[in-house]
Amino acid sequence: MPASTSLSGLSWPTPxxxxxLTNLTLSFGSERTGLVGRNGAGKSTLLRLISGDLAPASGLVRATGSIAMMRQDAIGQPYDTIADLFGVRPALDLLDRAxxxxxxEGELADADWTLPARIEGALLRCGLSVGPQTPLGTLSGGQRSRAALAALILAEPDFLLLDEPTNNLDRAGRKAVIDLLRGWTGGAIVASHDRELLEEMDAIVELTSLGAARYGGNYSDFRQRKDTELDAAARELAHAEKARTEAARRAQQASERKARKDSAGHRAWARGDQPKILMDAAKGRAEASGGAGARLRDARREAAEEKLSAAREKIEILQPLRMDIPPTSLATGRTVLRLESVTGGYPPAPPLIRDLSLNIAGPERIVIAGPNGSGKTTLLKIITGQIPPQSGLVELSVPFALLDQHVQRLDPALSLRDNFRRLNPVADPHMAHAALARFGFRATDALRCAGELSGGERLRAGLACALGATPPPPLLILDEPTNHLDLDGIAALEAALAAYDGAVLAISHDTAFLGSLAPDRTIDLGA
Structure with missing residues (x-):
């Protein structure tokens, strides 16, 4: 029977x-489905409900076949080995004893002599030449992600659940994920903000505060249909708002006409122009007519309000996300950074960076490229003074802002406002609120504790604290900035960087983001 998963009336609340997630009814077959939505929309929660890690508050999850899930926050402990991650340590121990x-004799019947070869094949398919006893702590974050992917390949499930599988992966690792999905014949649900990966999907399911909507085709097809739907919904909303305004205008005109007639009637009554019996009859007819008119106007207003409410339900009411960066006024030709014959790393290991020279002048945009483990993040730490070079010269001539993918500069125990003021000591509370608002943290959102934020929110808060001050630093250093941003956040970051007039030094494996950044040069550490 083909692999399938169905959800019926599925609901889940936050703690x-x-x-x-409210009353979701969806079905997934033997196809590759991309799961998209803003950070906090419930993508990871939905995958955990499908996998059985969570039980729904209401509704049912039905699945045929076996399910395996790769979670963004469950890639093993550093002291575990590859065998632990794969769940095959007891089976390998049995082979060793055999x-x-x-x-x-009873144990020998359970021995799987093909296991070592299958482990090796799964690892090689993901670009890893390591053995099953390799400690995870010796692998980079990207290599661990590849190992977790290899564990899924070994398990050979009927249905595959991937939660942000390309986060932390270099180009080779991303290609391994894409190649895996291209050849996958079972069902797969992939929660991702990676536009290149989403182009490989057969369908897209979008989670919003209004529920879930399914779109056939890949990400480009989804984006085109979504834009068309939003345009149509916006026109319908504008028409409904116009109809409500017109109904209110007509009701106001009718009320004013009635007021003028009532005033004229009171004056005629006071003058005694007609007999009282005729005046009373006219008053009764006017009141009856006025009551009927008022009821008709009320009905029209209610109908207009209902149409307006229905139109609004088609558009998710969310504050548009923007990231506004003030100008730095960095002069063309001004020296920003100079590296001269720099060598460095983490002794006693051999240095990852060897005899590297680099000059950045004015608002240049430089990308540091290379596979996982080639020393990209190490180089940024040398540049920013977190680790000293073993030899050579590092000369940083302007203020800078560093944003790493884990946003380690934020204190999780402090509010965003207090984090901003800690990192920008000259800012008063009003300046902090204004800066945070420019990055989407308005009013009480600025008082949220940094430790309570999702990965994407934390990265956006880090950007606000790094770049929200006036004037912003003339050099922005980015280490995988799109890893935890949702699609709207990535679009906002790309728009902000397009308007940023300072220098940028970036590490990223996101092809679409790099295309938007339009770097002047690329320094490949793997060359």
Whole structure:
């Protein structure tokens, strides 16, 4: 039977009782489905409900076949080995005992002699030449992600669930994920903000506060249909707002006409122009007519309000996300950074950076490229003074802002406002609120604790604290900035960087982001 998963009336609230997923009814077959939505929309939660890690508050999850899930926050502990991650340590121990002649006859029946070769094949398919006893702590974050992907390949599930599988991966690792999905014949649901990966999907499911909507085709097809739908919904909303305004205008005109007639009637009554019996009859007819008119106007207003409400339901009411960076006025030709014959790393290991020279002048945009483990982040730490070079000269001539993908400069125990003021000591509370608002943290959102934010929110808060001050630093150093941003956040970051007039030094494996950044030069550490 082909692999399939169906959800019926599925609901799940956040720990404080706020509805997150409400009455979802969806089905997934033997196809590759991309799961998209803003940070906090419930993508990871939905995958955990499908995998069985969570039980729904209401509704049902039905699945045929086996399910395996790769989670962005569950790639093993540093002291574990590849075998632990794969869940095959007992099986490998049995093979070792069997080869040593220490296994009993009953155990030998359970021995899987093909296992070592299958482990090696899964690892090689993901670009890893390591053995099953390799400690995870010796691998980079990207290599661990590849190992987790290899564990899924070894498991050979009928249905694959991937949560941000390309985060932390270099180009080779991203290609391994894409190649895996291209050849996947079972079902797959992939929660991702990676536009290149989403182009490989057969369908897209979008989660919003209004529920879930399914779109056939890849990400480009989804974006085109979504834009068309939003344009149509916006026109419908504008028409409904116009109809409500017109209904209110007509009701006001009718009310003013009635007021003028009532005033004229009162004056005629006071003058005594007609007999009282005729005046009373006229008053009765006017009141009856006025009551009927008022009821008709009320009905029209209610109908207009209902149409307006229905139109609004088609458009998710969300404050547009913007990231506004003030100008730096960095002069063309001004020396920003100079590296001369720099060598460095983490002794006693051999240095990752060897005899590197680099000059950045004016608002240049430089990309540091290379595979995982080639020393990209190490180089940024040398540049920013976090680790000293073993030899050579590092000369940083302007203020800079560093934003790493884990946003380690934010204190998780402090509010965003207090984090901003800690990192920008001259800012008063009003300046902090204004700067945070420019990055989407308005009013009470600025008082949220940094430790409570999602990955994407934390990165956006880091950008606000790094670049929200006036004037901003003339050099922006980015280490995988799109890893935890949602699609709207990435678009806002790209727009902000397009308007930024300072220098940029960036590490990224996101092809679409790099295309938007339009770097002047690329320094490839893997060359």
């Amino acid at each position: 404080d009782g706020t509805p997150l 080869e040593a002649g220490l296994a009993g």
